[in-house]
Amino acid sequence: xxxxxxxxxxxxxxxxxxxxxxxxxxxxxxxxxxxxxxxxxxxxxxxxxxxxxxxxxxxxxxxxxxxxxxxxxxxxxxxxxxxxxxxxxxxxxxxxxxxxxxxxxxxxxxxxxxxxxxxxxxxxxxxxxxxxxxxxxxxxxxxxxxxxxxxxxxxxxxxxxxxxxxxxxxxxxxxxxxxxxxxxxxxxxxxxxxxxxxxxxxxxxxxxxxxxxxxxxxxxxxxxxxxxxxxxxxxxxxxxxxxxxxxxxxxxxxxxxxxxxxxxxxxxxxxxxxxxxxxxxxxxxxxxxxxxxxxxxxxxxxxxxxxxxxxxxxxxxxxxxxxxxxxxxxxxxxxxxxxxxxxxxxxxxxxxxxxxxxxxxxxxxxxxxxxxxxxxxxxxxxxxxxxxxxxxxxxxxxxxxxx
Numbered sequence: 001x002x003x004x005x006x007x008x009x010x011x012x013x014x015x016x017x018x019x020x021x022x023x024x025x026x027x028x029x030x031x032x033x034x035x036x037x038x039x040x041x042x043x044x045x046x047x048x049x050x051x052x053x054x055x056x057x058x059x060x061x062x063x064x065x066x067x068x069x070x071x072x073x074x075x076x077x078x079x080x081x082x083x084x085x086x087x088x089x090x091x092x093x094x095x096x097x098x099x100x101x102x103x104x105x106x107x108x109x110x111x112x113x114x115x116x117x118x119x120x121x122x123x124x125x126x127x128x129x130x131x132x133x134x135x136x137x138x139x140x141x142x143x144x145x146x147x148x149x150x151x152x153x154x155x156x157x158x159x160x161x162x163x164x165x166x167x168x169x170x171x172x173x174x175x176x177x178x179x180x181x182x183x184x185x186x187x188x189x190x191x192x193x194x195x196x197x198x199x200x201x202x203x204x205x206x207x208x209x210x211x212x213x214x215x216x217x218x219x220x221x222x223x224x225x226x227x228x229x230x231x232x233x234x235x236x237x238x239x240x241x242x243x244x245x246x247x248x249x250x251x252x253x254x255x256x257x258x259x260x261x262x263x264x265x266x267x268x269x270x271x272x273x274x275x276x277x278x279x280x281x282x283x284x285x286x287x288x289x290x291x292x293x294x295x296x297x298x299x300x301x302x303x304x305x306x307x308x309x310x311x312x313x314x315x316x317x318x319x320x321x322x323x324x325x326x327x328x329x330x331x332x333x334x335x336x337x338x339x340x341x342x343x344x345x346x347x348x349x350x351x352x353x354x355x356x357x358x359x360x361x362x363x364x365x366x367x368x369x370x371x372x373x374x375x376x377x378x379x380x381x382x383x384x385x386x387x388x389x390x391x392x393x394x395x396x397x398x399x400x401x402x403x
Contacts, residue, residue, distance in 0.1 A: 059092045059128075060207050064215050064336075065309050070302060071323025078223070078322040078335035079216055081208065084311050084342025088124025091340070094204030094230055095125025098193045099133055101200045113138060113190040115183050117176035119227075119269045120149050121341055122195055127156035138190075140179045142172040144269060149345045171263060171274035197278035201230035202237070209238025212336050219243060221329070223322045223337040225271040225314035226250045226258055226288075229280030231338060236284045239336075249325065250288040250390075251317045253296075254383070259288045260376035260393040267349075267359065268293050268313035270340060282392040290381040291317035294364040299323075300350050302366075304343065312346045315339045320384065324369060 062085040068077035083090035102108035115138045116126055123139040130137035137158040141150070145162070153160050161183070167174035184190050195201045208231065212219060219239050224232035236248045255264030256272030263274045268291075296316035303310035303319055310316075322337040329335070349355050356362045370386040373379040377396060381387075 058087050059096060060086070060211065062086060062211070065307065067307055067319070070306060071319060072326035075331045076326045078326045078337050080309065080319070081212060081336060081338045082309060083338060083340050088128055089121045089341035090231060090338065091122040092125040092128055093207060094195070094201045095122055095129045096132065097204030098198055098200040099129040099135070102191055103133065108135070108191040109189055111135065113187055114193070115180055115190050116140070116193050116195065117180050120145055120345060121270060123153050123158065126193070127153055127158040130157060138183060140176045140183070142176060144172065146345045146348055148348065173274045195228045195230065196275065201228060202234040202279055205231045205234030206238050208338070209235040212239065213242055216334060216336060218334055219246060219336045220333045221247045221249060221325060221335040223249045223251060223318055223325065223335060225318050225340060226252050226280060227271045227273060228277045233279055233281040233284060235338065236281070247286040248284045249321060250285045251321050252288055252290050253313070253317065254290045254292050254381050257393065260391050260396065261290065261380060268296060270312055271314045271317065276394050282390055285390045287386055287388045288390060289321045289370055289384065289386045291320055292383045293359065294361045295320055295367045295384050297350050297356055297361045298364060298366060310343050311339050311341045312343065312350065315341065316350070320367060
């Protein structure tokens, strides 16, 4: 945290000025834009007091926490951005932004239904946006959604629609998207955010990047989990205005197709994909790591026991990778890691001994370093693995991988 007030000026492009006033504990962001900029957050005159109360006071301004031992030795460490301090987690930011921009463009009419696919966190954000802007929300999910989260989404007023069978090629993710299309066909006024390809999902994270700059001032390495690709692209865009040499390290789960691996069954929710989201900015990454469930569980539980700050699968995977980066870089390398959520929805999985034992996630030795591969198309990761070669699999010929 900064020790004194800080004022920064950010130029996204000529004529566009973003003024930031940062104080010790929270960050207040004010925008003054002279031209249109997709990374700007706007607050239209029609915004209600409810909008101001819920989104401005509760969403954003999340703290950062310095983490060293046992993930890295004393003097080496990383800064974790604790997005679990938002009401629903990190995706409150893009959910509100996507809905706000769609309303401003006339794509989402007042009172029209919002329909979207979710594995959980975006659903919480859209439920919040539905309350703020006055829209009914239907969320399409799958049987893997935690019961506590399904119950809370219903309590927040969302209708939860659960698909029963995975798509034969695209898995649960594609099955959810197909169901969304079917529901949209039944309601011509309904609108889908399409988080996988909507550029507003990317620009919705500009505030997160702004806060990191205000809190840490200089960042050498950004570590992000990758699912839709929204927050890695959006935060990196903002941080590179200050450090064009920023390194971005992506964190994925084994069995995810995003970075060229073959699709496999996955139990880690919130990161990874069985489709190719168009928001993934492949050219922004310097390397990618794949993490296995048992390794993420170890990291989550270790965070809980030593930092009293933990979260879900993405948090564990990001912490594991960030700790290794801190151990292998010089002590003055400033590493920022985004922790997307908190632990509440994972009490029945990551923090449940019976669940972890049933899935062989307990009692594994502490992971210390990743394996390294050079070709994600021909080598398959089955445990924590890094690859310095970033490819966009949609632009590559298919090659049969080996394990």
